Amino acid sequence: MSEPFVNGDVHHRACGICPSRFHAVGDFDVFERPTPECPFNRTDGHRYLKDGTPVCVHPEKVGLPAGRYKSENAPLTVGLDLPPDPSEVVPYLREVLWNAAPVFLDDLITQAQKQMVERFPEMDPLTVMRRALG
Structure with a gap:
C-alpha cells in the first residue's frame, strides 16, 4: 500500500475525510x-x-489543481507564471509555494528560478526564494 498524500499532519488544510488522507497523490x-x-x-x-x-472537492485545500488523476490517469503537472511587476514576485511565490502540494515543490521552484533569470535578471533567485519561504 502506498503512503497517503497527507499523513498525520493535523495542521494540513485537507478535510478530515479527504481522500488525500488515505490515498497517495x-x-x-x-x-x-x-x-x-x-x-x-x-x-x-x-x-x-x-x-x-475517490474524489476530493477542495483543490485549494490539498494544493492540487483539479484533475482526473486516478480515473483518467491525468498527469500531475502545475504551471507557474510570475507576475510582471517585480515587487509582486515574493508575495506571489509565497502564496503559490505555501499552498502547493509537496509533490509539486521541486518543479515550482525550478520554474520560478528559470522565470526570474529570464524576466528579472536584476533579482537574485536565492534571495527571492528565501523571502518567499521564510
Whole structure:
C-alpha cells in the first residue's frame, strides 16, 4: 500500500475525510466542487465516481489543481507564471509555494528560478526564494 498524500499532519488544510488522507497523490481525483458525478456516500462520508474512484472537492485545500488523476490517469503537472511587476514576485511565490502540494515543490521552484533569470535578471533567485519561504 502506498503512503497517503497527507499523513498525520493535523495542521494540513485537507478535510478530515479527504481522500488525500488515505490515498497517495494520483490515487484519487480532484474536482473544483461537488457535482452529481461524484455523489456523497453517506456510509463512509466520502465522494466517489461510479467506478469507485475517490474524489476530493477542495483543490485549494490539498494544493492540487483539479484533475482526473486516478480515473483518467491525468498527469500531475502545475504551471507557474510570475507576475510582471517585480515587487509582486515574493508575495506571489509565497502564496503559490505555501499552498502547493509537496509533490509539486521541486518543479515550482525550478520554474520560478528559470522565470526570474529570464524576466528579472536584476533579482537574485536565492534571495527571492528565501523571502518567499521564510
